[in-house]
Amino acid sequence: MIHVACALIEKDNQLLICQRSAEMKLPLKWEFPGGKQEEAESLEECLLREVEEELSLNVTIHKPLTKVEYHYPDFSLTLYPYLCSIKSGKLSVNEHEQVQWVDPVDLWKYDWANADLPIIEEYIRTTRETI
Numbered sequence: 001m002i003h004v005a006c007a008l009i010e011k012d013n014q015l016l017i018c019q020r021s022a023e024m025k026l027p028l029k030w031e032f033p034g035g036k037q038e039e040a041e042s043l044e045e046c047l048l049r050e051v052e053e054e055l056s057l058n059v060t061i062h063k064p065l066t067k068v069e070y071h072y073p074d075f076s077l078t079l080y081p082y083l084c085s086i087k088s089g090k091l092s093v094n095e096h097e098q099v100q101w102v103d104p105v106d107l108w109k110y111d112w113a114n115a116d117l118p119i120i121e122e123y124i125r126t127t128r129e130t131i
């Protein structure tokens with residue numbers, strides 16, 4: 001089981017989403033920026049490191065959403081989502097095929113990594129109404 005932290009970065013009522021590159025696992029699937037937790041690293045440290053590596057952004061972490069355990073045919077993961085906003089930095093697409101700012105209502109139009117579907121459902125159902 002791998003542990004993956006991911007960031008739901010909000011700005012102007014939109015969310016930043018990322019498409020995995022053709023060479024990555026789950027090619028061309030959409031995901032939230034983030035990655036695998038390393039040894040001796042907290043999930044929040046992992047999230048800050050991965051977002052900086054992938055997007056050259058420093059983010060502020062606001063709150064966790066519900067973690068998701070998912071079993072792909074060849075590996076299993078636990079995905080830990082966090083609501084975030086941008087603290088500093090200029091967006092640069094360092095590892096992904098592309099990134100997009102999207103309105104929450106349009107989130108379902110994308111071909112997501114399966115593990116992310118419960119996160120999107122929770123985001124639309126709860127978070128958008130409470131913040």
Ligand SMILES: Nc1nc2c([nH]c(=O)n2[C@H]2C[C@H](O)[C@@H](COP(=O)(O)OP(=O)(O)OP(=O)(O)O)O2)c(=O)[nH]1
Pocket residue numbers: 004005006024025026030031032033034035036077079113114115116
């Ligand atoms: N960052 C991120 N990864 C996700 C999401 N949903 C999801 O299933 N994943 C999977 C894809 C990857 O297999 C794994 C994250 O690994 P990673 O981003 O650190 O590493 P990677 O793509 O280089 O993967 P790998 O080839 O080394 O296995 O979690 C998501 O929303 N964000």
